[in-house]
Amino acid sequence: MIRVSGLARRYGEVQALGGIDFSVARGEVVGFLGPNGAGKTTTLRILLGLVAPSAGRAFIDEHPVDDPRRDVRALIGYLPETSPIPGEVSVRRHLAFVARIQGLPRGRRRAAVDAALGRCGLEPVADRPVGQLSKGYRQRVGIAQAIVHEPPVLILDEPTSGLDPNQRVEIRALIRALSPDRTIIFSSHVLAEVEAVATRVIILHRGQVVADAPAAGLLAGQGLRVRVPDAQLDAALARVRAIEGVTGAHRAGEALHVDAAPAVAPAIARALEGLDLLELSPIRGDLEATFRRLTGAA
Ligand SMILES: Nc1ncnc2c1ncn2[C@@H]1O[C@H](COP(=O)(O)OP(=O)(O)OP(=O)(O)O)[C@@H](O)[C@H]1O
Numbered sequence: 001m002i003r004v005s006g007l008a009r010r011y012g013e014v015q016a017l018g019g020i021d022f023s024v025a026r027g028e029v030v031g032f033l034g035p036n037g038a039g040k041t042t043t044l045r046i047l048l049g050l051v052a053p054s055a056g057r058a059f060i061d062e063h064p065v066d067d068p069r070r071d072v073r074a075l076i077g078y079l080p081e082t083s084p085i086p087g088e089v090s091v092r093r094h095l096a097f098v099a100r101i102q103g104l105p106r107g108r109r110r111a112a113v114d115a116a117l118g119r120c121g122l123e124p125v126a127d128r129p130v131g132q133l134s135k136g137y138r139q140r141v142g143i144a145q146a147i148v149h150e151p152p153v154l155i156l157d158e159p160t161s162g163l164d165p166n167q168r169v170e171i172r173a174l175i176r177a178l179s180p181d182r183t184i185i186f187s188s189h190v191l192a193e194v195e196a197v198a199t200r201v202i203i204l205h206r207g208q209v210v211a212d213a214p215a216a217g218l219l220a221g222q223g224l225r226v227r228v229p230d231a232q233l234d235a236a237l238a239r240v241r242a243i244e245g246v247t248g249a250h251r252a253g254e255a256l257h258v259d260a261a262p263a264v265a266p267a268i269a270r271a272l273e274g275l276d277l278l279e280l281s282p283i284r285g286d287l288e289a290t291f292r293r294l295t296g297a298a
């Protein structure tokens, strides 16, 4: 549904994108991660035809985004990083205006606006001026604006930035609710978000793709945590290292970090018989650490 190949963009001396490739299949929800300045917004704006690449190509549904014979933009709903929605107009009027400029025929606009209000949970504030709403509600208006013409592709640039934790959870739930019949790519700095919503993660760093994997895959294989009383740590370490299936083990604070698959846990428990085993648990995937490792900020 989305495909880019060899995509590069330079701003004067700054190489914002250094030739990237990725594709997003229909129905996927991709979390587009990267530190500040990684090139996320640049990539998303190229997909929208708002920025021209210096090299490479981008396709939406196999149409080049700069295809003059087709309005590829009509396939996309876009939530910009900062959306300048006029403050005085009511939510409903604003959405009606967007429906009109998106080219929806007059007879379909009302139903489209009602549907977008409903899907984004905006009915209670539909007749209030956008400027009076909380940031969370304003973000919903931005998302409603992106979906009002029912595009198959949604591009959301930092949909939860600046929101409090409750509002974030709500926006995540909204993205999830929108996902079954759409292809979604959303950028974020918040790793928990990507875990909670995305089926796949693409990590961008200094204009390069440094990871592109299923969200679950990035988090797998983090090892096991073993805790015994301090006085027994050295003994435990020696025994654990001798177990088949353990590829490494080291002290991590008051516990041991054992490189092994979860299936090795029973063998570890047996090997530690006679010691006081306080904890033996799989280490939950830490996207944060993975991210720091891949982006060299560890
Ligand atoms: N219009 C522009 N003119 C000059 N340089 C630009 C322009 N837009 C982006 N850049 C530069 O390109 C690089 C990538 O910027 P981009 O906005 O794509 O990053 P980002 O990943 O979206 O960052 P953030 O997380 O801060 O939103 C940065 O070094 C940025 O300074």
Ligand SMILES: [Mg+2]
Pocket: 040, 041, 042, 081, 157
């Ligand atoms: Mg950005």
